[in-house]
Amino acid sequence: MVSIAISNLFHQKSKSILSISGVILSVFLVFTIYGVYNGMDYIMESMTYKTGADLWITQQGTSGSVHSPSFIPVDIGDQLSEYDEIEEFTPIIRTALTYKVGSTDILIFINGYNTSGNLGNPWKVIEGKINPGEKEIIIDQTFSKISGLIIGDNISIQSSTFRIVGISDEGNIMVGYLAFLSYDDAKNLVPPNLTNGFIMKLKDGINSDEFSKKIQEDIPEINVQNSFSIAQAYKKEVLGGFIPIIFVLSAFSLFIGILINGLLIYMLTLEKSKEYGIIKAMGASNFKLYRIVLSQALIISVIGYVIGSILSFPLTSLIQEIVPEFYVKISTEMLIGGFPIFVMTGIIASLIPVSRLIGIDPAEVFK
Known part of the structure; x- marks a missing residue:
């Protein structure tokens, strides 16, 4: 047959x-x-899993995403430093800003992180510096192509000028593009003495679920989530429709x-x-x-x-x-x-x- x-x-x-x-x-x-x-x-998963964080701390009642922004006091970091279970933690800024290319407004998702640490770094830099310094920025390669901006150019964001020192990949989320700044530069984009959240890595052998409950009870005004929960919240908001x-x-x-x-x-x-x-x-x-x-x-x-x-x-x-x-x-x-x-x-x-x-x-x- x-x-x-x-x-x-x-x-x-x-x-x-x-x-x-x-x-x-x-x-x-x-x-x-x-x-x-x-x-x-x-x-969406890379934005959470590749930060290197086990747990995320955000404002109570928010998901910590751009659509559900979180603002918590920076001095919560003083309380976090008292926990022996934490190997490393850092405040993080994640906020969306518009940048005009010609007559088109384009969303840039700013990621401000501690460049001297191991958490929150850009996970795939394909050209230039791995970490930005003062008044420096790493932009996504797709944004670089559509804007014509390259390493060495300057970009103005909310009255501040940053020098482009790196190009990263995997930062095109269709509705906008990821960019990375040092935390000290990015904190000027949020109200004084506030940050969008904290990310932390636990020491080996620490049960993240048990520690989450412990820290949630000690600091009731915060919301503690693991990377999986944050990733699901991001995907639901961006991909759900x-x-x-x-x-x-x-x-x-x-x-x-x-x-x-x-x-x-x-x-x-x-x-x-x-x-x-x-x-x-x-x-x-x-x-x-x-x-x-x-x-x-x-x-x-x-x-x-x-x-x-x-x-x-x-x-x-x-x-x-x-x-x-x-x-x-x-x-x-x-x-x-x-x-x-x-x-x-x-x-x-x-x-x-x-x-x-x-x-x-x-x-x-x-x-």
Whole structure:
């Protein structure tokens, strides 16, 4: 049955190529859509996990994100210094500011951290200094591309001028771009004697859940969260509204693949009706005929998926070069998880010509 399916596909090369191209397009669209989501998800997690912190301290009743800003007294640090369980802690500033590029206002998410410590540092500096000094700043590479700013240029933020000394990667969160300042410079962006929060690393062997309860009881005006909780809050606020859109666009992309594949299989069935009738007259059941159709659909889906997966990497990279704001991250999990989905699209496509197969009358072949 498989050999017959392959023979039919090679007999109609142009139509087969067209159908495979449709599956390739479908694969590319799905990977691109989920790649954008996956990229943003990755950056949201990096903003928390890659700070090196075990626990985050924010204002009671807030999540500590830009949409739910936290302001707590800096002198809470004096209380934190009394805990032997803490290996290192530091205040941190995280606030959003606008920067005008031409006539467009762009959000910059400022990260102010203690440059002499090990917490809160930019996790992927690709050019220049790893840590900014006084009146210095590290900007995201995507922001650098769209603004035209490079290392050595100056950038004005709220009446203060900073010299760009580094370019970082993985700081494009679609709605804005990450930038890193020293804490001493960033603290001027919030009210006096306040900070957005503290991050801390615990000593080895310390149970973070138990210590969280302890410190929460000692300082009731704060909120203690682990990095996972902070990451989930960030993702909910930034990505929550994208999920329905991603679902609809992905469903539409899969529908394109099913439709094109199914139409080809239907046309092949019509063109090969005589051959199917002969096979049926020789005693083949409808199910055996369906296996031929199913094999054709699966061959198209698998070939289209493999080629589409390979092409998605260079194509998305090309798009990112043309449109720097476009950040896509295609993971191994996406490649593995996408395969059974597109196999299923082949199975669904094979159902389109079933009624035609069943309706083939072997007697008509010999008239």
